[in-house]
Amino acid sequence: MIRPQNAAEVVDAVSYARTQDVPLSVRSGGHGISGRSTNDGGVVVDMSRMNKVEVLDRATRRVRLEPGARWGDVAQTLAPYGLAMSSGDYGDVGVGGLATTAGVGYLARRHGLTIDHVVAVEIVTADGRLLRVDDEHHPDLFWAIRGAGGNFGVVTALELEAYEVDKVVYAQLVADATDTAGLLRRWGQLVEDAPRELTSFLSLFPGRRGNPPAAQVTLVYAGDDVEAAQSALSPFLGIGPILDQQAQLVPYPAIVVPPGNQHRGQGLKDTRSGLLHHVTPQAADLMENMIHSGDVMIMQLRSVGGAVNDVARDATAYPHREQNFSVLAATVPDRRPQLDKLWAELYPYLDGLYLSFESDTDPARLLDAWPEPTLGRLRAIKASYDPDNVFNRNFPIPPAEPVD
Ligand SMILES: Cc1cc2nc3c(=O)[nH]c(=O)nc-3n(C[C@H](O)[C@H](O)[C@H](O)COP(=O)(O)OP(=O)(O)OC[C@H]3O[C@@H](n4cnc5c(N)ncnc54)[C@H](O)[C@@H]3O)c2cc1C
Incomplete structure (x- = not known):
């Protein structure tokens, strides 16, 4: 198990894991169903030490979360600023897994999903690059992370726009x-x-x-x-x-x-x-x-x-x-x-x-999670950011075949 303390160490961890012919799992809060954030005999990149929660700017409600933070800590840290970010019912759930799939929380009908408030993501991709992605930089990857994040790299931080809730x-x-x-x-x-x-x-x-x-x-x-x-x-x-x-x-x-x-x-x-x-x-x-x-x-x-x-x-x-x-x-x-x-x-x-x-691992479930054209779009993005399918533990998306 590797427990990085910063993004540079995550880059090293991914590079090291790629030299080993073993499974690679990414873990933040460890609440993923069916042990998808662990494996037998392989490498686990455990993000629990990267757990900072910061309010960057109260006026714009911009907050920065590291993936190893727990949603209960996020709620506690934002509250004194009159801010909140709805996540789910359990405060022990990690930021990394939830904010890369959806985030169905107690304020969903009023404020939407957690991913709907993500405005930028820092991520280490399979080739060891640390990228900051948003609507203007790598917009395809930014789109994919908000719903299928586990397939595209190790998220090292997320910026979200919180909302006023007292x-x-x-x-x-x-x-x-x-x-x-x-x-x-x-x-x-x-x-x-x-x-x-x-x-x-x-x-x-x-x-x-x-x-x-x-x-x-x-x-x-x-x-x-x-x-x-x-x-x-x-x-x-x-x-x-x-x-x-x-x-x-x-x-x-x-x-x-x-x-x-x-x-x-x-x-x-x-x-x-x-x-x-x-x-x-x-x-x-x-x-x-x-x-x-x-x-x-x-x-x-x-x-x-x-x-x-x-x-x-x-x-x-x-x-x-x-x-x-x-x-x-x-x-x-x-x-x-x-x-x-x-x-x-x-x-x-x-x-x-x-x-x-969902704990069913039948590949047929991919189309339930991402009905077309979403799955096709994800497969194309997977082919450009993770063609060797390094991140394959959580609803693994097959990279699109190269077109001659
Ligand atoms: C008791 C319980 C209550 C829950 N309640 C809710 C709820 O109310 N609402 C809701 O939406 N969900 C809920 N969930 C589901 C939860 O959102 C997912 O299980 C989520 O994956 C947990 O995040 P984690 O970081 O703790 O998971 P982990 O087990 O650490 O990770 C799960 C997977 O997420 C991906 N992942 C994790 N960290 C990263 C990272 N840094 N970068 C890229 N990918 C990463 C990986 O593919 C990993 O295998 C609940 C789960 C449990 C067990």
Whole structure:
């Protein structure tokens, strides 16, 4: 394992790795699903020492993040400036992996994905060059990094435009999900009808020890207007029988589970991911089958839509700009075949996937992550920046064949 402390050492690490005929993995926070940031007997470039978080300019809200920083630290550092950058629910997740794929966070419907705020990236490419890329410099590579970054090099820093966020309203509901399909349909419709200040994550758990299936719903209202928040949140009390509820006005960092606390990435690694336009009756029935089957340990639906869908499909290498929901199902290794069978029934209703939540390594998934023309464009960029496919651990994109 190599643990560089600066970009020059990353250049040395990539050059060294290329002299060895072994796998090369890049790790930032180590939260990648299915061990994609590690390998057996190969080289791991571990970016955890490069973890600085800086506010470059408060007036333009420009911040610089090193990839080894954790999102909980980012939230804590930006808060005193009245700034935030939505990332995800776990503060332990690393900047490097999340900011190069999408970043589906608690402020997504109001402020979009994390990658939508990236304005420049510093990256060491397969030939050992340290490049600073943005809309004007290597724009093709800059485009590719925002959605498929793991394929193109080792990111050593990112500059993002943060946004002004102070307090948010954070609510949690627990509901009896015996009527899973009905609850999902109602939740889905309410999310789509809600103002975009509201983003919601819903986790479903199967019934256990005589208890019915349960839904845990997180609702975040991006703003401190308590009255407006109340009217956006209260319809959700109608999703099903409510067993517990709470709501608080809190600073944004309080809702990102802090680094080092709880989850350290040893969760369920057998996951499937998909994106849905709407929670239709058919999709809701199939998700009910999954959670009632006993073969799926948890399902999570996250609202996207809103500001995520203001961005053009071809503006970044994350082309999923019409869907309103991300869906994830996870299980234990010995139930993987059952999960895949159930997922195959849902698949016709899905449109694409989020690669950070998908552990299936079938190359067919590449087209779900990057439907054409995105994949073709990525293959051409891969051929020019990584023709030998050095960075091949995370949804590996085959370089385009050279044209004579
Ligand atoms: C508990 C948990 C909660 C999560 N919650 C969310 C969420 O709310 N929203 C969301 O969008 N995602 C979420 N994720 C998914 C998460 O975004 C991805 O797993 C992400 O890859 C983790 O980033 P990392 O740096 O910790 O990963 P790592 O395991 O370090 O890296 C994963 C992969 O990312 C690439 N990568 C990492 N660092 C670099 C770099 N410096 N340069 C280039 N490529 C790099 C590599 O291909 C690497 O294999 C969650 C994951 C977990 C385990």
